[in-house]
Amino acid sequence: MTNSNRTSPPAYLLKLLEDTTGKETVSWHMPDCGLSPAFRFSVMLEDKNKVFVKAATDETTAYWLRNEYLALSTLRGKFMPNIIAWIDIPDIHPVLITQDLSDAYWPASHQGVTWRKGDFELLLDAVQMLSSIEAPPDLPAMKNWGTGIWPSIAENPCPFLQLGLCSEAWFKRSIDALILAESKTDVTGNFLVHGDIRSDNICIEGSQVIFVDWSHAGRGNKHHDLGNLLPTLHLEGGPAPYLVMPEGGVVAASGAAALTQRLLADQSMPEWLKKVFIKLIAIDLEWASQCLGIDLPDEIK
Incomplete structure (x- = not known):
């Protein structure tokens, strides 16, 4: 990661994202949303594309995130964000990477x-x-x-x-x-x-x-x-x-x-x-x- 914006991610999450995408990250921005303790970041990659990263932090948020992935991966409707990657491996809480919507209109x-x-x-x-x-x-x-x-x-x-x-x-x-x-x-x-x-x-x-x-x-x-x-x-x-x-x-x-x-x-x-x-x-x-x-x-x- 060459620099950060507003906050830096946990080291494990930085490595997971860069290994998964094959790209370095330029900036990590915590969006103005979300009430659960899950990590949420809008991330700029080195090719100037953005992704949204949501990572579970405990067993409860892990259950919720797996349920979210089940819905998004099964249905893939126009009213849903597109999935980019799903990471669910032993000893690490799951991570969902989806299309970044920070440039959309948020009421x-x-x-x-x-x-x-x-x-x-x-x-x-x-x-x-x-x-x-x-x-x-x-x-x-x-x-x-x-x-x-x-x-x-x-x-x-x-x-x-x-x-x-x-x-x-x-x-x-x-x-x-x-x-x-x-x-x-x-x-x-x-x-x-x-x-x-x-x-x-x-x-x-x-x-x-x-x-x-x-x-x-x-x-x-x-x-x-x-x-x-x-x-x-x-x-x-x-x-x-x-x-x-x-x-x-x-x-x-x-x-x-x-x-x-x-x-x-x-x-x-x-x-x-x-x-x-x-x-x-x-x-x-x-x-x-x-x-x-x-x-x-x-x-x-």
Whole structure:
């Protein structure tokens, strides 16, 4: 490696990449993405071509990376990054080398999220295409939870009511409908599920949407990715979920319950994230109300 940019890779990873490509590396840049402890680098090679390197750092990230490689190597869709090399040898955590997408448009960064005109339409079309594909049988199957969350909230509604999302009267009128809708949740199926579609796992190259980080890919319900995406997308300026999925009452009810459970259980959650969760729950509750034919929540802040 002739020089470095921002950070230097571990020595073993430098050697692996240069041995695999047969080229020296010029620079290693850590992109503004990723939440797991896996290594991520955008690397410039001596021939001025770039590659993206993702390396596992423990057994958990190794499992995720092998799952990501399984999805990318089996399907190779237009909405996936191209694989350049896969390294999985004894005594070293696996390494995935793919096409570098740092020059594509990334709507999300640590500075915020900026969607351009027409991006939402491209994204929703891409999600629909992804979700219509039959998943490879070796991908892990999604499984339903054994018990619902709304019944436990109903037993002790005070913490939920203190979030200021609705009045006690609205809760009493609506809880049976929410419980019933959540009970119909079924995430199982044989369709491709990305499992973590959000703005920081999306880039756009020309008119092609590309989804990255396929660590949680699996087989499941064809509406799973879209249902999980819509509330956050609406928070970022996208369409109201009901306009895209008017039949999504079950998804909305279960989504609101899951977010509520996480919010109330995590006492260490920072205040800014709590506010985001409350906004997302409000979006889900409004969406559920529109789909299930119940009154809109009456005290959403």
